[in-house]
Amino acid sequence: MYSIPRGTAAITGASSGIGAVFARRLAARGHDLLLHGRREHLLAALCQELAATHGIRATYVLAELSTEEGVRAVEERINAIPDLAVLVNNAGSGSLGNFTEEAVDEHQALVHTHVMAAVRFMHAALTGMRTRHAGAVINVSSVAGFLIGPRNAAYCASKAFLTSFTESLHLELHGTGVHVQALCPGFTISDFHARLGYDTSGDFFRKFMTAEDVVDQSLRALEREKVVCITGAKYRFGLLFIPRFIPRRMFYWLVRVTRDAKWLRHAGKRVRR
């Protein structure tokens, strides 16, 4: 059974959703925090609340991770933490749109945020962790990384990268005292879908898993040294069989009919803003 070492936790995308819950859970365990995001009012309020409630030190850094400059700003802050115990690479957003209909800069921004930022932050964190023989990195990937997504190609591919990268690092880090996890949530209640323009007040969205459940499953799985944590039994079961064992042509058909399903279009009706 692995025990997360004492020290500071750095969490990207901590202003809402899964990242904010990681901040709450890790603060409750006594970790000092470096939080990242772009919405300053949310980060400032969270730092203030968690410092007052748990007697920890909490600071934040604002940065746009789709830019080189933003990534460097966070990387510098991670490098400057002498007792980094946990890094949670969580910042991310969704995409909706056919590849050629969206500007290529949009795709690049998503890949930069999910992939380049995470790789640089992992490198910064793991270098020190290896020297200290202690620490953990959680990369918030997605069940989408096991799937394919028409109108969501960059998202699915970037999450597949994160999961695969994490599993390779797990083998590299064997015996070093440092642990890595790819956290693969399914649909989760957060700001994620509202930002994509969905009206999230309907029943469809209320049935999603809570961010609290996702984070608790992740931390329990880390303690059990689980490398890939898929949250929710239905996702674990579905992903075990569907993409792996059915013929690829049937898989494409299944993805196509699911994408076009009336119930899904109705449930996830986008609102114009």
Ligand SMILES: NC(=O)c1ccc[n+]([C@@H]2O[C@H](COP(=O)([O-])OP(=O)(O)OC[C@H]3O[C@@H](n4cnc5c(N)ncnc54)[C@H](OP(=O)(O)O)[C@@H]3O)[C@@H](O)[C@H]2O)c1
């Ligand atoms: N919700 C789901 O159904 C679901 C399912 C599977 C995986 N995930 C993954 O879970 C992670 C967290 O998402 P969430 O569901 O908690 O959504 P969320 O509530 O929208 O939180 C996303 C966080 O990422 C930050 N962020 C997004 N794009 C950024 C950028 N370009 N530069 C800097 N910060 C950025 C946001 O910062 P600001 O708002 O402050 O700008 C926010 O703190 C994401 O990686 C997402 O892909 C979510």
